[in-house]
Amino acid sequence: MRKSVLILGGTTEARQLAGKLAAHEALRVTLSLAGRTEHPVAQGVPTRMGGFGGPEGLAAYFREHRIDLLIDATHPYAARISANAAEAAKLADVPLLALRRPGWEQVSGDRWSLVDDSTGAVTALGSVPRRVFLALGRQELLPFEQAPQHSYLVRSVDPVEPPLAVPNATYFLARGPFDRDAERAMLQAHRTEIIVCKNSGGGATYAKIEAARELGIEVVMFRRPLLPAVPGAESIDALVQLALHECDLTERGE
Incomplete structure (x- = not known):
């Protein structure tokens, strides 16, 4: 049976991650966008637009659509969405991974x-x-x-x-x-x-x-906001491997 993966997106990395995961036939990938951008770029996978109604609404979506894995790949400043994702994952007992883009570091010459x-x-x-x-x-x-x-x-x-x-x-x-x-x-x-x-x-x-x-x-x-401490990675490829492992696909070479 195919595993259902929901990605909370809105970033370039989320779109790229969705494409890589969707290439695995054992996964069914849906990308969710908050809808703040009027004309988002084509995402390449089935896409859902709009909010969920807080953590409870998101947890209800998990149950209704039988989500097996949630991935938070939102913008580093989408703190409320990340917090809602972490709470919803606990409410519905759904595994959560996060793609955390590293911030810029100040170097000589920066003011x-x-x-x-x-x-x-x-x-x-x-x-x-x-x-x-x-x-x-x-x-x-x-x-x-x-x-x-x-x-x-x-x-x-x-x-x-x-x-x-x-x-x-x-x-x-x-x-x-x-x-x-x-x-x-x-x-x-x-x-x-x-x-x-x-x-x-x-x-x-x-x-x-x-x-x-x-x-x-x-x-x-x-300054960057404080985000929930959840398992994850800083690169797309590393997150793909974590997701495949969570979905029990790595040993079969999926």
Whole structure:
């Protein structure tokens, strides 16, 4: 009988992981997306959109669809979803694995200031007007209305609607991965003085950090949230092996 695997996704790694697991005929893979992105890229496996209704709703989904394994491959800052996943796995007695993307490490030449959230970032920007590049999701932008003295450059996957209630803001849509040379040119063209972003880890959006280092631009970086301690791995291949082992497929060479 095929084992049913539910992957909580929304990241490039989740899509790649789903593809690798779906290649095993003994597995039936479903990828779940929160639905925050209006036009997600094609995932390549059966996909479910939207929330579950908290841990209880997620646990009920496990029972209804006879889920054999849950994999949390959400964004490193999706702390609430990760917490709900851990609680639901306990409620339904379903094994849980996590794909934890390692964060970026500060190196020589980086000028990072660490904050907890957007409110902390607004404080870190200070009162003197600055040219700010906001590389954040739409959900984190509203607090910057409290600092209308700055000029903002806002990059997002989906349009920011309504736009920020500030006098100087420029918006553009883009989806990673990004190129270092292009990022450097963009920062120079907009005379950027400071960047606000998350420590997302991975290579898709690291180019702005490299460009900032080369240009001597300060970066206000969100600290990573505390996530549940569950079995897992930092790489896709390692997580695949853990998943196959959990589903009793490794010894048969599946």
